[in-house]
Each structure stands twice: as structure tokens, then as C-alpha cells.
Amino acid sequence: MNFPMKYLIPLQAALMVSAHAAGPGNTNDFRGKRVLIIGIDGLLPSALKAAGTTHLRQLMDEGTTTFTGHSGGTPGTPTEQPTLSGPAWTTMMTATYADVHGVRGNTSSPYGTPGGYQVERAPHFAKRLKEIKPTASVGSIASWGWIEDYLVAAQPSAFDLHSKGEGKNYAEKDLDVSRKSVDCLLGGNPDVLFVHFDQVDGAGHASGFKVDNPTYLEAVRVVDTHVGALLAALKKRPRYALEDWLIIATTDHGGTSGGAHGGQSPEERTIFIILSGGGYPKGQVVESKPGLHVIPGITFRHLGMPVEPRWEWHSEPSDGTR
């Protein structure tokens, strides 16, 4: 065969780049940088401190934490939105608020219609990442079905892996999410993996979002064991030593002692954000007041990816978790 070598070599190089883009260690598109986002629905910052966790405590010890972030946007401005799961997770995944993403409740309205998710204007950050790096690998595994069936379903091609927790109740769904996430971390090579747990919110609705509710705190400790399983799986990755994981743990809103959320009270609005690994200072608690929208920007910053103004990602001075 007389196919000139000068054509063959660039072709091989291109194939290698493609094959390695979602590889282990530092062979991915981001020189080993990766992000694990752990979302724990409805977890009050005060309950995170009081529950006596092991693994979330470890993330705090190894990272920088704020207990004074906020859900619900900025009251009295176009970003104000209910402290409900639908708008909140949409903000966390799109870096926009309801004035842009359109989600003001746990809606099932058709995409692009009034009241529905404006997916064209405010896609999931996974879609933006793939616009820059088509070979990036992003996963979403969520206990609350709405995330999978409405938010992710609007743009499934942005994900290499996406699923929801199966089971008869919150605890079973969370366990299923934990197992699927461990499988992904051990058997796959995600650049970004979003994992969502729901039973803390379930306990809050059933018996009150309050720090002196033992049922609520017990749910936090159960989810903490799932966080432990994820962290153990990360460390078992064969080329973990070459990888630079940023682990983000956060929540979408708080709740009231009566078992509700959606309003703009401090107990409903206030959230925590833990940034562990990725060069963030260890054992630091900062009093910054970031909104939920900062999560995609923090993710892109760790990956070394630019954020383009045309995306309309929200930014405000309170983006100060660094």
C-alpha cells in the first residue's frame, strides 16, 4: 500500500486524541482535572453542622466551605425565584435564574413555552462544555425523577451517562443512585459527574426542616454514607494519583420547621457550598454569599474552560467562594 505516511501520521494522532479524551488519569481533555458535584436536596446548613457526618466533614476539612450561600435569586430583582427544587436545580445546572431559564416551579410544561424550561436559551452546562470539548464526558444521576425526566430529557445528547434512582421510596432511590454513581466512577471516566440525593428533603417535608429533628439528621447521616461510598470509589480509580478532582457538595434550598419551602425566608434561602480539592484552601470556612448559579462557573474554572458572555450565565459580586 502506498498511502503516504505524511497523511497517515496526523490521522493516527487525531484518533489517539479522540480515544483518550474520556480516558483515565490525565489523558482526558482537561489534563486530569475532573469535577464531582454532590447535590443533597433540602439540607439546612445548620443540620449539616449538627448531624455528625464523617465524609461531608472530611470534605469540609479538605476544602473551603460557605454556610451563607443562597437559593431563590436576589429578592426584588428579575432573578427572584421560588426556593423550590425545580427552579433551584435548573439554576445550578444552567448558571441562570428563572428570568432566563423559565422554570418557576416543578413544572412539566412543554419546553420553550411560558412556564416551561427555556432549554435553547439556558441549556445544561454539559451542553456548553460539549460545545467547547465535544469529547468531554458528563454524567447525571439523580434521585429526584424530575431532574432526569424533565431537565436532562430536554438535552440528552449532552450526557454520556444519565439516569435516575429506582425504588419505592427516597431511601431506596438514593441507594440506587449511590450504586450507579460508584459504578460510573469505578468503570467509567467522567470529566464531570453530577449526583443527586433526595431523602434529606423527604425527611424535612415529613417532619420538619430543623436542626432538632432527629429523623431529619438521621437522613443526613444516611446520605453521608453514600458520599463516603463515592469518595472511596474515586480513590480506587487505578490512575487516581494522576487525577485532580474538585468535589463540590451543596444543596438546592433549605426549609421551614413546618416542613415546607418555596418562600424567601432565611431558613428557606440559605444554603451551604463545599469546594474540596482542586487547590481550594483546606479547612476554611468563608462568609461569602454565593447564589446557586456559581456551580457551573466553578466547574468550568477548574477544568480551565472559558465562559462565553453569549451564554447569559449569571454573575454577581457575591460569586466569592474562592
Ligand SMILES: [Zn+2]
Ligand atoms: Zn429541593
